[in-house]
């Protein structure tokens with residue numbers, strides 16, 4: 406089992422470190438053909454607009470869509486969550502559109518640029534350390550989306566089938582429990598594939 410981290414921009418090495426520390430093999434994904442090597446993928450935090458530009462530049466849009474549609478698990482953190490949303494409030498189009506949700510970018514930014522919080526994430530971990538940096542908020546979710554965590558009444562982590570996303574950065578802490586939960590999702594799916 407191998408997990409890829411989209412390595413065009415943003416917090417890439419931090420994800421690789423937590424995956425490796427948790428016993429998973431992790432590689433950086435820079436080209437479409439590398440997607441065939443991995444069973445799961447992380448879309449990291451960074452800047453979603455810059456990431457989207459690079460996705461288009463390196464012709465990764467369709468391959469990423471196909472990867473998601475194949476049922477292989479994808480985890481998006483912060484900008485990664487933005488890339489996975491079907492709808493971005495106040496903007497014309499979403500990006501990869503994997504999760505039926507409306508997301509507002511930089512939603513916490515107006516109050517506080519960055520902060521740390523302790524969150525319970527359903528089915529993942531209690532009292533998880535979460536770092537928020539110009540974080541997006543999930544404003545609405547469709548009927549197939551499971552809300553995993555809220556902070557001050559706002560949705561900050563969701564799951565829809567094989568897609569997991571959070572508006573904070575679990576990779577900027579030493580708390581690997583969210584990565585471990587994702588590794589488990591990928592492992593379970595790989596077992597299904599093998600049979």
Ligand SMILES: NC(=O)CC[C@H](N)C(=O)O
Nearest residue numbers: 450451452453483484539
């Ligand atoms: N820390 C982050 O990933 C911030 C996300 C960024 N504000 C965006 O819109 O993409």
